[in-house]
Amino acid sequence: MKNILVCTDFSKDAYCALHYVTNLFQNKSCKFSILHSYHEDFEIYPYPAVQEGGYIDKLNAKQNSLLKGEELLHTIKRDNNSLAHTYEFINTDLSLTNAILNRTSEKSVDLVVLGNHGLDGIKQYLFGSNSLNVLKEVHSVPVLMVPQQVDFKSPKKIAFATDYKAKFHKPEFEILKTCVKNFGAEVHFICVGKEEEMTKQQWENFNLLKSFFQEEDRNFKWLQIEEENSKAIAMHVKEEKMDLLVMIKYKHESFKFFREPVIMQLDRHLRFPFLIIPSIDIKP
DSSP: OEEEEEEOOSSHHHHHHHHHHHHHTTTSOEEEEEEEEOTTSSOOOSSHHHHHHHHHHHHHHHHHHHHHHHHHHHHHHHHOOOTTEEEEEEEESSOHHHHHHHHHHHSOOSEEEEEOOSTTHHHHHHHOHHHHHHHHHOOSSOEEEEOTTOOOOOOOEEEEEOOSOSOOOGGGGHHHHHHHHHHTOEEEEEEESOGGGOOHHHHHHHHHHHHHTSSSEEEEEEEOOSSOHHHHHHHHHHHTTOSEEEEEEOTTOOOHHHHOGGGGGSOTTOOOOEEEEEOGGGOO
């Protein structure tokens, strides 16, 4: 059974992320733990004279969260009636990042799911403080980021972006291979650069990756574009109508792809789910 941690703030966008991932693993035995942090729903007062009011606010925030959680469980069970799925609601006053870190350290978690919401589209999606903090701090499990109010579509075309500079490890691709098998998907390995400029080490990593996907429908492409890597990858995903983008997060990752200013100039309605897989080298 897969254990999937889905974060929610009870918004429509968060529900879309939950709906998306339950469909992604529709026929798989899964336990979905739906996590809500009410950390920002109450104020902590520094002065004793008003601390009682803060305590009451905290209790109200907790109770309100529990009521919404019960409603959310009812809704997702109604909308996704897979007999292979079970659900639980987790309520916490910890910050979202700390709550995720606690959960992934104490329990077996196979995937963390985040939904995006806000008026700034792709800018908020890639630069939102909660999402970026989670990506920076969570190193033990893959993170799936589902964009604003995306409709579920079976991932028939999956893009995997890489520069072939780091060594791959077969266990890193377990969740990707599961998606490929479940949906009969094609895997498109894309690299920004020139094939003829690949180093010996890059070719070794290329052949290693190729050996991991011998039975799958896959192809390899180099994007020879004189512009920022992030823009080239994102535009390729959009133009080729890819259903999912996958990347591996390495040790000392700078998250340049997520921070390049040029991304902010892209179509604000550019939407595709991101799956970020931690390299074995950075897992605790």
